[in-house]
Amino acid sequence: MTSKTIKVDYLARVEGEAALQVKMRGDRVEDVKFKVFEPPRMFEAFLRGRHFLEAPDITARICGICPIAYQMSAVHAMEQALGVTVDPAVRLLRRLIYCGEWIESHALHVYMLHAPDFLGYQDVIAMARDHLPAVEQALRLKKIGNHLMTVLGGREIHPISVCVGGFYRVPPRSELLALVEDLKWALETSLATARLVAGFEFPDFEQDYEFVSLSQLDEYPLNEGRVLSNKGLDIPVSEYEEHFFEQHVRHSNALQSQLRKRGSYLVGPLARFNLNYDRLPEIARQAASDCKLAVPCLNPFRGIVVRAIELVFACHEALRIIAEYQPPAEPKVEVPVRAATGCAATEAPRGLLYHRYQIDERGLILSAKIVPPTSQNQKRIEEDLWHFVPQIATQPIEQVTLRCEQAIRNYDPCISCATHFLRLEVIREPET
Numbered sequence: 001m002t003s004k005t006i007k008v009d010y011l012a013r014v015e016g017e018a019a020l021q022v023k024m025r026g027d028r029v030e031d032v033k034f035k036v037f038e039p040p041r042m043f044e045a046f047l048r049g050r051h052f053l054e055a056p057d058i059t060a061r062i063c064g065i066c067p068i069a070y071q072m073s074a075v076h077a078m079e080q081a082l083g084v085t086v087d088p089a090v091r092l093l094r095r096l097i098y099c100g101e102w103i104e105s106h107a108l109h110v111y112m113l114h115a116p117d118f119l120g121y122q123d124v125i126a127m128a129r130d131h132l133p134a135v136e137q138a139l140r141l142k143k144i145g146n147h148l149m150t151v152l153g154g155r156e157i158h159p160i161s162v163c164v165g166g167f168y169r170v171p172p173r174s175e176l177l178a179l180v181e182d183l184k185w186a187l188e189t190s191l192a193t194a195r196l197v198a199g200f201e202f203p204d205f206e207q208d209y210e211f212v213s214l215s216q217l218d219e220y221p222l223n224e225g226r227v228l229s230n231k232g233l234d235i236p237v238s239e240y241e242e243h244f245f246e247q248h249v250r251h252s253n254a255l256q257s258q259l260r261k262r263g264s265y266l267v268g269p270l271a272r273f274n275l276n277y278d279r280l281p282e283i284a285r286q287a288a289s290d291c292k293l294a295v296p297c298l299n300p301f302r303g304i305v306v307r308a309i310e311l312v313f314a315c316h317e318a319l320r321i322i323a324e325y326q327p328p329a330e331p332k333v334e335v336p337v338r339a340a341t342g343c344a345a346t347e348a349p350r351g352l353l354y355h356r357y358q359i360d361e362r363g364l365i366l367s368a369k370i371v372p373p374t375s376q377n378q379k380r381i382e383e384d385l386w387h388f389v390p391q392i393a394t395q396p397i398e399q400v401t402l403r404c405e406q407a408i409r410n411y412d413p414c415i416s417c418a419t420h421f422l423r424l425e426v427i428r429e430p431e432t
Contacts, residue, residue, distance in 0.1 A: 020404055021251075022385060031384045033251040033406070047368040052078050052359045053164055053335075059370070065108065068101040068149065069348030071162045072223055073355040078164045081357065082368060084335055089328035090166045091223075096176075096321045097152040097162070098222045098346070102314040103186065104145030104156075105349035106269075106307045109412045110230040111138030117406040118200040124286050128199075134196070137189050140177060142296025142309070144182045148318065151175055166332030176322045184320070187315035188264040191287055194308035198291035203403075205388055206298035206352070209380070210262060211271035214347050220279040220313055221272060221347045228275055229265065230296070237345045240354050246371065256377040264379040267351030269306040270297060281320075283311045300384060300410040307412075348373050350412050365384040372415045381411055 023031040037242055047055060055074040060067035071386070072094060086094075111134065112124040121127040128135040130387055145158035153159020161168045172259055212233065214225030227235050227243075234242060246255040259265050277285070277295045288294070288309050297306065345355035351373030358366040392403050 002401070018316050020385075020408065022389055022404060024389065024393065027390055029386050030391050032385045032389075034378055035251045035381050035384075041120065044368040044370060047365050049356075050365050052357065052363050052365055054097045054366075055357065055365065056162050056164065057158070057160065057243055060162075062370070062372075064157050065105050066348045066350070067158050068097055068153070068162070069346055069353050070161065070355075072098065073344050073346045073353050073370075074357070074376055075162060076162050076223065076344030076346065077342045077355040077357050077431075078359075079335075079342070081340035081346050081359065082164075082334060082336055082338065084165055086333060087325060087330070089327035090170070090332070092321050092325055093152060093167065093170060094162075095222050096318055096325075097149055097159070098320040099314040100145045100148030100152070101320070102222075102349050103148065103318075104142045104147070104312060106311045106314070107138050107141035107145065109349075110197060110304055110307050110311070111135060111141075113412065114406075114409050115197065115200075117409060118197070118304070118401070129314070141186055141189055141193075141386065144179075144287050145187045145314075147182070148179060151179065155194055160198065163332060164336045166330070169325055170331040172327060173325060180319065180322060183315055183396075187283075187312065190308065190311035190315050191283075193311060194287045194291050194305060197304045198293070200304070202299060202301040203388075203391070204299075205301060205391065207300070207384060207387060209298060210259065210265040211274045212259075212267050212376075213271040213275050213352055215275055216279070216343060218279070220276050220281075220317070220411070223346050225345075227345065227352070229259075230275060231262070233259070237354070240343065240345065241356070241369075244354075244376075246375065252378065254375050254378060255371075255379045257371055258379060264383050266380050267373050267376050269310050269349075269351075270300060270303045271351065272347060273297060273306045280309070280313055281316050283316055284309050287312050300407070303410045337361070344422050350374060350377075352373065352376065374411070377411050377413065381408055381413070384410075 019035040021033045021035060022029060043059065049056055050058065055078060056071040060068045116123055116127045119127060123283035124135060149159055150156045152161065154161040210229050210231045211227045212227065214221035215228040216225040227233065227237055227240060233243065243260055244257055245260055246257045249256055252314055274296050275307045291305050293302065293305050293309065339359065339361040341358045345354045353373055354371040356369040360366055385404060388407050389404065392400050
C-alpha cells in the first residue's frame with residue numbers, strides 16, 4: 001500500500017502565513033495539519049496596562065481588512081462593562097460602518113481570493129486577462145466599501161473615529177446622502193455577482209456542521225445578538241466562555257477553539273445564512289432563491305455564493321440606514337470609569353468575534369481575551385479536509401493540492417487575526 005504526503009508550504013490567497021500537510025496511506029487520510037506559522041502577535045499582552053479608551057485603536061491593528069470588527073467588539077465589551085447605552089442614531093451608524101467593512105471584505109474574497117479557484121486561474125492577475133470587467137467591478141465594489149468606512153471612521157484602514165460611547169465625529173446627513181448613487185450601483189452589482197458565482201461548478205461535498213453565529217429577532221446580525229447554533233445552543237454572549245474553550249496544538253501558533261463536549265463548529269457567512277436566513281431583506285432572499293441557494297446549505301464550497309448574498313444584504317442595509325438617518329444630538333455619551341469586566345461579540349466578515357476585558361478603578365486594562373473567527377474555524381477546516389481528500393485522492397497530486405487549498409479558502413481565513421494569543425506552557429524534564 002503506497003503512502004503519500006500532500007504539502008503546501010505557503011498557502012496563497014489567504015491573509016497571513018499558513019501551510020497545510022495531509023498524510024495518506026492509500027486512499028485513507030492518516031493525518032491533517034493546518035499549520036499556522038505566522039508569529040504570535042501578543043495583542044492581549046499589549047492591551048494590559050493600557051487605558052480602556054485605547055482598546056478600539058489598538059485592536060484595530062489586528063487586521064487591516066476587518067479593523068471595524070475588532071474596534072466594535074472592543075467598544076461593545078467596554079460599554080457592557082460600564083453600563084453605557086448609546087443614542088439609537090449612533091447604533092445605526094455602527095451598523096452602517098460595519099456594512100462598509102462587509103462590502104470591501106466580501107468583494108475582495110469573492111473576486112480576488114476565491115473566484116480564481118473556480119475559474120482555473122493561478123491568481124486574480126491571470127484571471128483579469130480574460131475577465132477584466134469583473135475584476136474592475138470588484139475593485140469598484142471594494143472602493144465603495146472603503147469609502148463608506150472613511151466617511152464614518154476618518155480613514156479606511158484602522159479608522160480613528162470609533163470610540164467607547166459613540167464616535168468622535170458623526171457625519172452630517174449630506175455626507176451620507178452623497179454615497180447613495182454608488183451604493184445603488186453596488187447593490188445591482190452584488191446581485192450580478194451572486195448570479196455569476198452561482199454558476200460555478202461546486203464539488204459534491206456536504207458536512208454535518210454545527211453552525212454558530214449571533215442572532216436577533218428582527219435583524220441580520222452585525223453588532224449584537226445572542227449566540228445561537230443549529231444544534232441547540234442559545235446563550236447570551238456573557239456565557240460564551242462557559243460553552244467554548246481554546247486549546248493550543250503543537251502545529252499551530254493560533255489557538256483552536258471548540259465547543260465543550262461537542263468539538264468543532266463553524267462560524268462565518270455560511271453559519272449566519274443558515275441561522276438567520278429569515279432576517280435577510282426580501283431582495284437578498286430572492287437573490288438566494290434565484291441562485292438556488294436554500295437552507296440548510298451544507299456545502300462549504302457554496303460559501304462563495306453566500307458571501308455574494310451577504311454583499312447584497314450589506315449594500316441594501318447601508319441604503320436603508322442612510323434613508324432613515326438623522327444625526328444624534330451628540331456624537332458620544334460620557335463614559336464612567338470604574339472597576340468592571342465586560343464582554344461582547346460581533347460578526348466580522350469571517351464570523352463571530354468575541355472580546356472580554358477586565359479593567360480596574362483607574363480604567364486600566366488588567367486582562368483581555370480575543371477569540372477571532374479563524375481560530376474558531378481552524379479545527380473545522382482540518383475536519384473538512386479529513387473528509388474531502390478521500391473524494392479526490394485518485395486525482396494527480398497537483399490537482400489534489402489545488403483542491404485542498406480551495407477548501408481552505410472556503411473559510412477566507414485571516415491568519416494574522418488568529419495569531420495573537422498569549423499562552424505559554426513550559427515543560428521541564430527532570431534532570432538525570
